[in-house]
Amino acid sequence: IPEEYGGTPVDPKTEVRTFAMISEEISRGDCGLSDKLVQIWKTSVLLRNILPKHLKDYWFPRIVADPTFLLSHCLTEPRGASDRWLPYDVPEAMMQTRAVKKGDRWVINGRKQFISNGYDSKLYVVYATTTPGAGMTKGTSNFLVPRGTKGFTIARCNETLGGRYMNNGELVFEDCEVPEDHMLVQDTALTKAGIYFRPGKIIQSSKNLGIGVAAFENTAEYVQNYTQGGRPLIKHQAVAMRLADMATKISAVRALQNEAATAVDENAPDAEALCNMAKMFASEEIFKVCQHAVELHGGNGIMLDFGIEKLFRDASVFLHMDATVDISKFKIVKNMFPQTAGKYAGPEA
Structure with missing residues (x-):
């Protein structure tokens, strides 16, 4: 929400990166809560660009004044x-x-x-x-x-x-x-919606990343403190290799997300392709991270009171949320090659 209506001042040059960090941290606790909050931000980004002034004057103060809005x-x-x-x-x-x-x-x-x-x-x-x-x-x-x-x-x-x-x-x-x-x-209207969709892809990635970080942290603690076969789980090579795989996937997701978020903040020519890459890559890799987490917890991984199965369920949603994996891949190629792949459907096909 613009500052003149009581909103929090945000540097437009780093706005997407800022909200990606906030979204990730909240998602480490619960991705549903993160989604609830960042949905307000994404929609308000759209509204501040397309609302006529008299509707901004009416709605923006109400949004700011009501913490349940x-x-x-x-x-x-x-x-x-x-x-x-x-x-x-x-x-x-x-x-x-x-x-x-x-x-x-x-x-x-x-x-x-x-x-x-x-x-x-x-x-x-x-x-x-x-x-x-x-x-x-x-x-x-x-x-x-x-x-x-x-x-x-x-x-x-x-x-x-x-x-x-x-x-x-x-x-x-x-x-x-x-x-x-x-x-x-x-x-x-759909030609103006990019100001909603591009930041939205980054936020999908960052929410997903928060889930992956939580899964890794919980698993790292578990395998260092749970004894199996007379030694901590982490000393078993198969366990250590999975933990390394989890850490690598998380770092790779973060690197691509940061590149994509910077591109969106700077309105770079490749922002559209990059933000779809970040969303798609995070959804696939963090799901694998959470699968490792469940399996490294053994039978405890599927017990409700351990909470690891919740992270696995949360990660599964991102394979479908805000575009499926396959649709995201189509969109990446469409934006990279607009004169060829961008014309594969409809009357131009």
């Missing part, structure tokens, strides 16, 4: 999610949620799912098709929808395998009316 960014639908961020800019891939202008209001109908903070946010940025047949980048608009708006129902809090504290929610819009000034970007 959560924000949500609502894209995913039952029919499609990360697959839509491929170059499928064709009518068939457009969102099923629709918004139609009636007089001085917009009427929204549709459904969103897997929305972080969705169950208990107070303000939602909702994407909907406004020009059917135009394609995703030319016919999708976004709207500001406050909690409690008539026709807007929070259907349920999803039960997730990991990251359970994020209160991932499912939302329903049935003739939901918002004032015309609550349309934020008309038709080209």
Whole structure:
């Protein structure tokens, strides 16, 4: 939130790196809590860039004044999610949620799912098709929808395998009316969303990294203090090699994440590819770190009261959150080779 509205001053040259560090540290305790908090930051980054001044004047002071004020960014639908961020800019891939202008209001109908903070946010940025047949980048608009708006129902809090504290929610819009000034970007909303998505990939990596660090720290303590075969576990070579593998993966994830976060902060030409690399690489490598952690704890690794199985479950969520691994790989290549791989789908294929 901008400083003039009571927000905390942040250096824009290091903002993404700063929040990555904060996110990682919180995630060492619980990645769901980290997701809850950084979702506010990511959405506020978008809002400070696209909100008209009168809405900033109204909402930003309220967000700052209320410690329970959560924000949500609502894209995913039952029919499609990360697959839509491929170059499928064709009518068939457009969102099923629709918004139609009636007089001085917009009427929204549709459904969103897997929305972080969705169950208990107070303000939602909702994407909907406004020009059917135009394609995703030319016919999708976004709207500001406050909690409690008539026709807007929070259907349920999803039960997730990991990251359970994020209160991932499912939302329903049935003739939901918002004032015309609550349309934020008309038709080209997805072309403006990079200021949300790029930092978001870094945050996915940093939350994941926090889980990996927690898994490593807990495992290192365990294998140094648990005796098996007359000696501490760490003195068994097979155990030591796994611990080395865990440490190496964590360091590699951190190095790539730092490079990607710097690129996003500096708006470098390769920022898009790098942030997707960081997100994808972290999701695969930290999952392996947590698998090692479970196995090095032996039978205790799957016991609820040890907490290691929770880290394994939390890590598994990141294979799917904010784009699947395969979709992330497609996006990396698309951004590296836009004139060839960037045209593999839709009418240009």
